Amino acid sequence: MKFLVPFLFLPTHGPVHKTPSPADEVCLTVPTATSTLSRVGDWHADPKVLLCAHGPVTFARAERAISYWKRLGYAFQTPREAAQDSFACATGKVPYNTIMIDIPSQSFKMGKHIGSTRTWRNEGTQIFKAKIEIIPAWGDSERILEHELGHALGWNDVTHTGHIMNGTWSLGGYNSIGLKK
Numbered sequence: 001m002k003f004l005v006p007f008l009f010l011p012t013h014g015p016v017h018k019t020p021s022p023a024d025e026v027c028l029t030v031p032t033a034t035s036t037l038s039r040v041g042d043w044h045a046d047p048k049v050l051l052c053a054h055g056p057v058t059f060a061r062a063e064r065a066i067s068y069w070k071r072l073g074y075a076f077q078t079p080r081e082a083a084q085d086s087f088a089c090a091t092g093k094v095p096y097n098t099i100m101i102d103i104p105s106q107s108f109k110m111g112k113h114i115g116s117t118r119t120w121r122n123e124g125t126q127i128f129k130a131k132i133e134i135i136p137a138w139g140d141s142e143r144i145l146e147h148e149l150g151h152a153l154g155w156n157d158v159t160h161t162g163h164i165m166n167g168t169w170s171l172g173g174y175n176s177i178g179l180k181k
């Protein structure tokens with residue numbers, strides 16, 4: 001089992017990636033942002049989106065971010081809010097074929113990141129689950145959930161100013177060039 005840990009940084013810290021956090025999965029090297037878009041993989045089935053209770057984003061915010069990607073041709077199953085006692089959210093174990101959205105776990109580097117996303121992949125390029133973590137205070141901010149959903153869909157950070165996949169929040173924007181499916 002593998003995952004990538006691309007991070008979105010606070011503007012003051014620049015576009016530098018941290019090393020992957022320790023976990024029970026095998027870590028891949030985190031790629032640094034490049035000038036051309038690159039993608040680690042794709043989903044073989046439309047992902048479910050699971051919002052943990054007391055998570056960083058509202059249902060409406062999640063739907064807005066999903067719409068951004070739907071307009072680009074990506075498909076999702078209807079998002080769902082997890083029960084208060086959700087096993088997946090309590091344990092951090094993401095169900096199969098799901099993008100789970102929650103507040104930062106213990107491995108999250110507070111003070112350096114706004115959000116982070118891990119993807120788990122089969123056979124190198126087939127994504128079968130992803131976990132997005134966002135600091136609650138930033139949950140409603142522009143572009144952050146859209147950016148992290150981009151990582152969940154397999155896209156890496158790019159250095160293009162104004163692009164949704166720019167890993168530095170202050171240099172990003174809604175530009176989606178190259179992402180259309």
Ligand SMILES: [Zn+2]
Pocket residue numbers: 006007008147151156157165166167
């Ligand atoms: Zn990023």
